[in-house]
Amino acid sequence: MKGRCMKQIPLLATAAVVVLSVGGGVSFSARGADDEATPVFGIKLPPGYRDWRLISVAHEEGSLNDLRAILGNDVAIGASREGKLPYPDGTIIARLAWSYDPLEESEKAFGSPQTFVAGPPRNGVQFMIKDSIKYASTGGWGFAQFNDGKPADEAVHKTCFSCHQLARSRDFVFNRYAP
């Protein structure tokens, strides 16, 4: 497990990230909703998440080495734009990530990388789901990671909340809405 909590801080479900190789070109969204629920939090892959609106974008260096987008369902977008905490029940935040690839045209023109773009999916897709009753013991949040559409294992899911405590003052959410 390469991406342990105190070595890497991705934007979402921090410690849950292990650098897993995901089949190049396989679209998560193309797989549709999966019937298999994650361990620990019992979350199924939310259908249609690739169509959700954008909250923000980020880049992780180190072994994570990805470009990522944070998308949100309607509740998440509304809450993120208002900036009011805590997030309401029903919020779902999705973190997608892709490999961090130099843009071919840019590198050819300048002789060195200038522009980095999203390549194939990388580091799985992660979700935070707000349900203040169901997930009361983890700040009201359920955490989920899917690798190529399949739930990550129990060990991965047991590490999420501890790292998100770094963002306790922002209701355990690292990202902020990018206007």
Add this chain to the structure above:
Amino acid sequence: MKGRCMKQIPLLATAAVVVLSVGGGVSFSARGADDEATPVFGIKLPPGYRDWRLISVAHEEGSLNDLRAILGNDVAIGASREGKLPYPDGTIIARLAWSYDPLEESEKAFGSPQTFVAGPPRNGVQFMIKDSIKYASTGGWGFAQFNDGKPADEAVHKTCFSCHQLARSRDFVFNRYAP
């Protein structure tokens, strides 16, 4: 003008990028549609673009130094997902960008930056609009840049097409859909 064509290759309307300081925290989308059209291509700020779905994400190094998201209207999303070229008339692609900021929690935990997130808007917002008749002389594309909601000047707009010729084999569009 810092971001000249042959010095920088952003994902969209390449040469059009001049590094303009945009008022921190001012939301483009919050300004709504503007009545002022751009020079050269006569394009008005498309209303509601911040709600469009995500095509891809990118990072520009150098003086551009930003994190960016490529959003598309429904026509653009459909075409991007299919990957068929050329893009149909009615396609609108938006390039938003924000400053490239280290995430505070990450830097504190590790002593050096690991996670970079979107800060205030930076480098304006750009659009490509496909109309094969109206914009026949520029590959069927109209190009637009708005800085803090206002059209960039004529000099900026005269540089867009020449740099996008680097992506001629992909119908002048640098980005590709991130699944």
